[in-house]
Amino acid sequence: MNAKQPTIIYTLTDEAPMLATHAFLPVVRAFADAADIKVESSDISVANRILSEFPDYLPEDKRVGDNLAELGKLTQLPETNIIKLPNISASVPQLLAAIKELQEKGYEIPDFPGNPKTDEEKEIRDRYTKCLGSAVNPVLREGNSDRRAPKAVKEYARKHPHSMGKWSMASRTHVAHMTTGDFYHGEKSMTVDGDREVRMELVTADGETHVLKPKVSLGDGDVIDSMFMSKKALIEFYEEQMQDAYETGVMFSLHVKATMMRVSHPIVFGHAVRVFYKEAFAKHGELFDELGVNVNNGLSDLYSKIDSLPATKREEIIDDLHKCHEHRPELAMVDSARGITNFHSPSDVIVDASMPAMIRSGGKMYGADGRQKDTKAVNPESTFSRIYQEMVNFCKTNGAFDPTTMGTVPNVGLMAQKAEEYGSHDKTFEVPQAGVANIVDNATDEVLLTQDVEEGDIWRLCIVKDAPIRDWVALAVRRTRESGMPVVFWLDPYRPHENELIAKVRKYLADHDTDGLDIQIMSQVRAIRYTMERLIRGLDTISATGNILRDYLTDLFPILELGTSAKMLSIVPLMAGGGLYETGAGGSAPKHVKQLLEENHLRWDSLGEYLALAVSLEDLGTKTGDAKATILAKALDSATGTLLENSKGPSRSTGELDNRGSQYYLALYWARELAEQTEDKGLAEHFAALAEKLGESEDVIVKEFNDAQGQAVDIGGYYYPDQEKATSVMRPSQTFNEALLSARK
Numbered sequence: 001m002n003a004k005q006p007t008i009i010y011t012l013t014d015e016a017p018m019l020a021t022h023a024f025l026p027v028v029r030a031f032a033d034a035a036d037i038k039v040e041s042s043d044i045s046v047a048n049r050i051l052s053e054f055p056d057y058l059p060e061d062k063r064v065g066d067n068l069a070e071l072g073k074l075t076q077l078p079e080t081n082i083i084k085l086p087n088i089s090a091s092v093p094q095l096l097a098a099i100k101e102l103q104e105k106g107y108e109i110p111d112f113p114g115n116p117k118t119d120e121e122k123e124i125r126d127r128y129t130k131c132l133g134s135a136v137n138p139v140l141r142e143g144n145s146d147r148r149a150p151k152a153v154k155e156y157a158r159k160h161p162h163s164m165g166k167w168s169m170a171s172r173t174h175v176a177h178m179t180t181g182d183f184y185h186g187e188k189s190m191t192v193d194g195d196r197e198v199r200m201e202l203v204t205a206d207g208e209t210h211v212l213k214p215k216v217s218l219g220d221g222d223v224i225d226s227m228f229m230s231k232k233a234l235i236e237f238y239e240e241q242m243q244d245a246y247e248t249g250v251m252f253s254l255h256v257k258a259t260m261m262r263v264s265h266p267i268v269f270g271h272a273v274r275v276f277y278k279e280a281f282a283k284h285g286e287l288f289d290e291l292g293v294n295v296n297n298g299l300s301d302l303y304s305k306i307d308s309l310p311a312t313k314r315e316e317i318i319d320d321l322h323k324c325h326e327h328r329p330e331l332a333m334v335d336s337a338r339g340i341t342n343f344h345s346p347s348d349v350i351v352d353a354s355m356p357a358m359i360r361s362g363g364k365m366y367g368a369d370g371r372q373k374d375t376k377a378v379n380p381e382s383t384f385s386r387i388y389q390e391m392v393n394f395c396k397t398n399g400a401f402d403p404t405t406m407g408t409v410p411n412v413g414l415m416a417q418k419a420e421e422y423g424s425h426d427k428t429f430e431v432p433q434a435g436v437a438n439i440v441d442n443a444t445d446e447v448l449l450t451q452d453v454e455e456g457d458i459w460r461l462c463i464v465k466d467a468p469i470r471d472w473v474a475l476a477v478r479r480t481r482e483s484g485m486p487v488v489f490w491l492d493p494y495r496p497h498e499n500e501l502i503a504k505v506r507k508y509l510a511d512h513d514t515d516g517l518d519i520q521i522m523s524q525v526r527a528i529r530y531t532m533e534r535l536i537r538g539l540d541t542i543s544a545t546g547n548i549l550r551d552y553l554t555d556l557f558p559i560l561e562l563g564t565s566a567k568m569l570s571i572v573p574l575m576a577g578g579g580l581y582e583t584g585a586g587g588s589a590p591k592h593v594k595q596l597l598e599e600n601h602l603r604w605d606s607l608g609e610y611l612a613l614a615v616s617l618e619d620l621g622t623k624t625g626d627a628k629a630t631i632l633a634k635a636l637d638s639a640t641g642t643l644l645e646n647s648k649g650p651s652r653s654t655g656e657l658d659n660r661g662s663q664y665y666l667a668l669y670w671a672r673e674l675a676e677q678t679e680d681k682g683l684a685e686h687f688a689a690l691a692e693k694l695g696e697s698e699d700v701i702v703k704e705f706n707d708a709q710g711q712a713v714d715i716g717g718y719y720y721p722d723q724e725k726a727t728s729v730m731r732p733s734q735t736f737n738e739a740l741l742s743a744r745k
C-alpha cells in the first residue's frame with residue numbers, strides 16, 4: 001500500500017454482494033478518484049481462497065495470491081481501511097460445488113477427500129478445511145463490533161414499515177432447547193494468571209493419554225472455558241422433541257449455525273438427521289458407512305452417495321427413508337416447491353437469520369404443502385436460544401412488534417481476536433473414546449480444567465483474550481455516551497465463563513468516566529425482557545454481548561425493526577487503529593443470485609455498503625487530514641438519506657428498479673450533494689458536470705436498466721464467474737457507464 005495516498009481496500013466476495021460490487025466499484029472509483037483516494041480491490045471469495053491453497057497443483061498463470069492472509073496482516077496497521085462485504089462461510093456441500101466448478105474451468109485442484117485415509121489425503125483435507133465455514137471474518141475482525149441502524153434508516157422504516165406477520169395468543173410455536181448435557185451445563189471457566197502454554201488432552205479409561213491439541217498459547221488475564229455437549233443427551237433431546245412434535249401435530253424445524261460454528265454444529269445437525277431417520281440408519285447404516293455417507297453435510301450427502309447404487313437398492317433405501325416420515329413430525333421446508341427440507345443441507349437454515357424470519361412471520365415457517373405453519377423451533381444449545389423463547393412468549397402476549405413505533409437495539413459485540421466460541425474451531429473435538437478431557441499447562445503439567453466425557457461428545461476450548469474485553473467495555477461506554485442510550489451487558493452469572501466476564505466488565509468500567517451513564521449487567525433472559533419492554537414503548541437500548549449473541553441479535557432486532565439486517569451500519573474499529581467497515585449483518589443471499597440468473601433482476605440492497613463507505617471515507621478524512629475525503633463522506637451520507645426518502649431502493653420484482661438502478665440514483669444524489677457543497681470549489685465544479693449528465697439522462701438510464709431485465713443471463717459461473725460476463729451483466733446502461741467514465745480524472 002502506498003502510504004502517501006489514502007487507500008480504501010474493497011473486498012470482492014461471493015454471490016449477491018459480489019455481483020453488486022461489479023456494478024458499484026466503478027461508481028466508487030469515479031468519486032474517489034476526484035479526491036485522490038485509491039480504491040484497491042481484494043478477492044476473498046471462497047473460490048479464490050480455494051485456489052490460493054493449491055499453488056502447487058496449478059500452473060503459474062492459474063495461481064492466485066493468498067489475499068485473505070495479506071488483509072489479515074493489514075489489520076495490524078493503523079492506516080488500514082477495509083470495506084468488507086458478506087462472504088460465503090462454506091458448508092461442505094458449498095465447498096464441493098465450488099471445487100467442481102473450478103475443476104470444470106480447468107483448475108486441476110484435487111478432489112475433496114470426504115474420508116481421508118492416506119497422509120496425502122489428510123494433508124489435502126487440512127488445506128480444504130481452511131476454506132470451510134467462517135474462515136474470513138475471524139481473520140479480518142481484529143476489533144470488536146459496533147452495529148446499529150443509522151437514524152435515517154430507522155426513520156425510513158418508521159415511515160415505510162415492512163410487512164409483519166400477526167402473532168396469535170393461540171400460536172403453538174415454541175423454542176425447544178436442551179435442559180441438560182449441553183455446552184451451558186457442564187462449562188468450566190477460569191481467568192489465566194500469567195502467560196501460559198497449555199495442551200488439550202484426553203485420558204481414556206485404559207490409561208492412555210491422547211494429545212488432541214499440543215499447544216495453545218494463553219496470555220495473562222485471558223478467560224478460558226472447557227465445555228462439552230453430551231452426544232447421549234443430544235440424541236435423547238432430539239428423540240423427545242420429535243415425538244412431542246409428532247404427537248401434538250406441530251411442525252419441526254432445526255436452527256443451528258453450521259457455517260460459523262463449522263466443527264461443532266455440523267455434528268449437532270447430523271445427529272438430528274440420524275435420529276429422525278433412525279430406522280433407515282439402523283437398517284442401512286453399514287452400507288452408508290461403506291459409501292462414506294456423512295449426514296453432518298445434510299441429507300443431500302446421503303442422496304448423492306446412494307446415487308451410485310443399483311436402482312433396486314437405491315429405491316429400497318429411499319422407500320425406507322420415506323417410511324420414517326410416517327411416525328415423524330412434518331419438517332419445515334426450505335423450498336417446498338422442490339421438496340427441500342430443513343435437513344437437506346446444514347447451510348440452508350442458519351439460526352441468526354432463520355429465527356428472526358420466523359418471528360417476523362408471526363412464528364410461522366413453510367410446510368411441505370407450501371403453507372405457513374406454527375413450528376417447534378429446535379435450537380439445541382440452551383446457552384443462547386432461551387432469548388428466542390422469551391421473544392416468542394413476548395409476541396404471543398403483546399402481538400407482533402410494530403416497526404412504526406418500536407425503539408432500536410444497537411449492539412456492541414465482543415468479537416476481536418477470535419473471541420469465545422467463534423475462535424474455537426481448531427480447539428473443538430468429537431471425543432473418540434470415553435475418558436477425562438483435560439486442559440493441561442505444558443510447563444508444569446498442572447491440570448487447569450477437567451471434564452468427564454463420553455464417546456461422541458463434542459468438547460471444546462474457548463478463549464477470550466484480555467485486551468479485547470477491555471476494548472469492548474471501552475466501546476460500550478463510548479457508544480452509550482455518544483448515543484445517550486442505556487447499555488445492558490448481557491451476561492449470565494450462572495454461566496461460569498460469563499461470571500468471569502462480569503468481574504472484568506466491572507474492573508474495566510472503573511477505568512472510564514461513567515457519570516450520568518445508564519450501564520447495567522443482566523442475564524440474557526432478563527436482558528431481553530428488559531430490552532423488549534422498552535422496545536415496544538419506543539425506547540432504545542444498546543446490547544453489549546459476547547460473540548454469539550452479537551451475531552444473533554444483529555439479525556434479530558434489525559429484521560424486526562427494518563425488515564432486514566442489510567440496512568445496518570456495521571463497523572469494526574480495529575484494535576490496532578485501522579477500520580473494517582462491513583455491510584449490514586446479513587449474508588450473501590443465494591436466492592438473489594438465482595433470481596438474477598433466471599430473470600436478470602438483482603434485488604440485493606447495497607444500502608449497508610453505502611453506509612459503510614461513508615464511514616470509511618469519514619475515517620480516512622479524520623486520519624489523513626484529507627478534507628476531500630471528509631466532504632465525500634458527508635455528501636454520501638446525505639445522498640443515502642435522499643435515496644431512502646425518495647424510496648429508490650431495489651424492488652423485489654423483476655422489471656422494476658433493482659440494485660443497479662438504485663446505484664444510479666445513489667450516484668446522482670451523491671454528485672448533486674458534492675456539486676452543492678461550498679467547502680471545496682474544485683470538487684463542486686467537477687461533480688456539477690456529472691450531476692448534470694446523470695440528471696438529464698435519468699429516463700434513458702432507468703429505461704436501459706429496466707429493459708435489460710426479464711430474461712436469463714449467463715455470468716460464466718457461480719462461485720468463480722467470468723469477470724467480463726459478470727461485469728457486462730451488471731453494467732447494462734451504456735449511458736450510465738459513459739457518464740461515470742467521463743468523471744474519472
Ligand SMILES: NC(=O)C1=CN([C@@H]2O[C@H](COP(=O)(O)OP(=O)(O)OC[C@H]3O[C@@H](n4cnc5c(N)ncnc54)[C@H](OP(=O)(O)O)[C@@H]3O)[C@@H](O)[C@H]2O)C=CC1
Pocket residue numbers: 085086087088089090137259347348350353354564565566584585586587588589590591592603604605606
Ligand atoms: N458477514 C458475512 O460474511 C455473512 C455471511 N453469511 C453467508 O451468507 C450465506 C447465506 O446466509 P443466510 O443465512 O441464508 O442469509 P442471507 O442473509 O444471505 O439471506 C437471508 C435473506 O435476507 C435478506 N437479505 C439479506 N441481505 C440482503 C440485502 N443486502 N438486500 C436485500 N435482502 C437481503 C434476503 O431476504 P428476502 O429477499 O426474502 O428479503 C435474503 O434472502 C451463507 O453462505 C452464509 O455463510 C451469512 C451471514 C453473514
Ligand SMILES: O=C(O)CCC(=O)C(=O)O
Pocket residue numbers: 089133134135137138259260352551554585586
Ligand atoms: O462468519 C460467519 O460465518 C457469519 C457471520 C455472521 O453471520 C455475522 O457476523 O453476522
Ligand SMILES: [Mg+2]
Pocket residue numbers: 352551552555585586
Ligand atoms: Mg449473522
